[in-house]
Every structure is written in C-alpha cells, then in structure tokens.
Amino acid sequence: MANNPSIPASVRDHSVPDWYQDAKPGIFVHYGLFSMPGWAVVSEGDITQTLKGLGWSGHLRVNPNAEWYLNTLRIKGSPTQKYHPATYGANFSYADFVLAFNQANTLCDPDSWAALFERIGARYVVLTSKHCESFHLWPSSHPNPFKQNYTARRDIVGELTALVRARGMRIDLYYCVGFDWSFNTTPITSRADLGLSI
Secondary structure (H helix, E strand, O other): OOOOOOOOHHHHOOOOOHHHHOOOOEEEEOOOHHHOOOOOOOOOOOHHHHHHHHHHHHHHHOOOOHHHHHHHHOOOOOHHHHHHHHHHOOOOOHHHHHHHHHHHHOOOOHHHHHHHHHHOOOOEEEEEEEOOOOOEOOOOOOOOOOOOOOEOOOOHHHHHHHHHHHOOOEEEEEEOOOOOOOOOOOOOOOOOOOOOOO
C-alpha cells in the first residue's frame, strides 16, 4: 500500500494508533437495513476464486455479501433480482424494509452484544453506522433528501457506544462515504464502477 500511487499520501503514510497494535481481537458488527433480507448468493469460494472465475462483473452480479443486497438487486438478471420479488412480492421495494427493521429493532438488545464482546475478550468494536445503502442506525436530524424516513428510529449507535465503553472497550463507527446508493441508483457492475484502475 505504501507504494501505490492511486492511494492519497495522507492514507499511504498514515500510521495506526498505538493502542491498536495490541487491541486484538476486534469485532466488526455488520448490522443495517440489509439485515432484513439477510440474503446473498452462497459463494463457491473466497473472493479471490470468484474474481478469478467470474471477473469483476460476474462477482458483483452474484455478490456473496448480504450488505450489498441493494446493489445486487439493481443488476438485471442477478440471482438477487430474481429472489427479491419471489420472496417479498413484485411491488416490495428495498425501502419497504424500513418499517420491518424499525419494528424488529425494538427487540434489539445491544447490552447482550456488549456483554458477549467483553466475555470473548474483545478490545474494540466497529459498528456499521451507515453502509452504502445510506440507512442510518440512529435517528438522524438530517433526513436523506431522496428517501423519506430512511433512518432507524432507535439510536443503536448511541446505545452500543455507551455500553461498549462502559465495559472498557473502544468503539469505532464505519460510515460509508465511498458509495451512497440513495444518491446514485446506477448499480456497480464492474471494476471501473468501483473506481479501481483497469
């Protein structure tokens, strides 16, 4: 990474904080609107094998990551595009998951998460506060200009942050800015769409 000219110098030359050197293990919590369908194509191998066999376009069409459900749903003929209407109905949009998420989220128990992380000896936790789909895990006072009520009603970010810190662990938030699928509805279907050089 240090010799990659496509990565800005501020990132190439950045050192991780001292605390991070010994902060193992860490927990990365992928939780968001994509948790409602919780579905993706089952991959026959790891990403390296999939890319080698299918190329970027093929891999993105059968993306095995559930958090990329919305992007894969937008790719014509993808397994996700076939699965979604067969499972939820022809008129059920991705945004229709918001109501179900907010209802289910009332049962979420972040205290049990934090207790589990502490029990297994985690030193830090990273929560997806906003993934590429642009759904916030807190009741944002800045609404999405393209999607009405497209935010969690419950402040999972604030609750989990307080609970993790109270147990002596660090918490960081993953907030996706590289892609925002509510501002750009064109699916990512190639390596070039990802911003990677060809």
